[in-house]
Amino acid sequence: MKLCDLLLAIVFIIQIGIGLLGNAFLLFLYILTFLTGHKLRPIDSICVNLTIANLKTLLFKGLPQTIFYLGLKNFLYPIGCKLIQYLHRVSRSVSLSSTCLLCGFQVITISPNNSRWFQLKVQAPKHIIPSCLFCWCFYLFINFTMLGIMNNSRFMSNSTRWWHLGYCSVTAHDSFSASLYIIIFFLPDVICMAFMIWATAYIIFILYRHHQQVQHIHHPHISLRTFPEIRATHASLLLACTYVSFYSINSIISFCAFQFVIYHSFLMSTKQFIAACFPAIAPFVL
Template identity: 30%
Template sequence: MDLCVTIKGVSFLLQTGMGIVGNSAVLMAYAHVVYAERKLLPVDTVLCHLVFADLMLLLTRCVPQTMTVFGLRDLLNDAGCKVVIYSYRIARALSVCITCMLSVLQAATLAPAGPRLSRLKAMLPALVGPAFAALWFINMAVCIAAPFFSIAPRNGTVPAFTLNLGFCHVDFRDNLSYVINGVAVSLRDFAFVGLMLWSSSYILLLLHRHSRQVRGIQRSAQSAGAETRAAKTVVTLVVLYVVFFGIDNVIWIYMLTVAKVSPVVADMRVFFSSCYASLSPYFIISSNKKVKAKVICAADQNQPLVETEESNVK
């Protein structure tokens, strides 16, 4: 196997494996929290949905991509490509939307309580569920065009204005469809990224003001610790997303300027666009006390459990 192919395959394999393990661990930790406490805080509910969307993204994009890199062919037929590409587009859209929702929710939580804002804060837990339903419905409708352009790879050359994903092709038929699709996706993503940057900047401003107000007041500082940690987690997730989003879109803009996209360029975009989904769960584990405690508890109990099962077999 060629050295470049090997490096690419190992990179995708590590990224996919780490991402699936990390996101699955966070989901199981939250499942245990729900089982023990019967409820989740609004921020934890949003984080749980974000992790689910990222896991869905990895399963529908990185898993088949990794298999293709290692030489597996004819993984999907036309119907399979339509389902996988549609699911990936929804997962990717949900990832940016939910990250934005997380940032806006945290900004509203930290904002100074006025008459109107106090009522809004009281309504936030009840609004989370309908917001998720709306995001799913909107993104399913926006991404509905993706299946119509998705086909299984054909023998021979790749037509112009086609995204060669390796395991599937997205054939836009003409330049107009190709550009309209790219511009529509980019405008949606930039709108949500702009909103999350604005809300994250507001969070940082509020944290700065709050730290000055409670300086020297130990009790107030301790009570604000949980909100401060949650806010810092949200801001860091936003920064992480924006960095990889920037790299992703630089490559995407280049892809819109050429008729035939090199598989190497497409692979680079897939890798960087999936880095957020692979790395974010580990940051959530390290910064969220509830999740971290459940993960550590599960790791500590795993070895004694194995030993007990072995002794029972004996």
């Protein structure tokens, strides 16, 4: 085993260990709250959905990559490789849509009484669980197309490109163009990210305006960081910026690797590490 592979394995073990412990502890708290008879808040259902998606993302992507760096290469058969990639993409997309749903629910919650969003405050909690289920069903269907473009090696031809993932290798025909790849895989995610950015900007605007309106009732010697609206603004900024940053970098690397058939060990290691960053730190942000 090479020294660099051993160091990468240690880095991934630390990252996955922190992420699994954090998400498992957060999920345990929600389950304990439910079992003790306490009623979960509507927003807790979204957090539970996000936590489950993050756990699956770490398991389906982080663990195979760690095993690869520990020296076991190409240990997944084609069917297992397809299944791992499919489940990872579903979990990753549900994580994004759950974060988007969380931002949307925050917009409805803090909207003023004279806003158009105010009418949804009563109805929104009733649609949270169906919305979470819809996210899973939608991305299970959308990402099912991935199974169609990953062909068995016995059907290889000169017009077929390889995706080397380390722990396995998958194939796709050149006829599967980049534009179709964007429409199927990236367009729904881009829509979610655009809405999340808009929702976060709207939340910041509402909280800033509220802070300006109630500023005269705060004690003059209290630090701005202690104001609840300032803390909520920082939390919204942190959650949105964290996901948008990691997702954007990972998507750019993934698209370049697909379009230009780029394979570099350091580049792919960076891509895998960035893909697992948000699921690992999300419970601590929450």
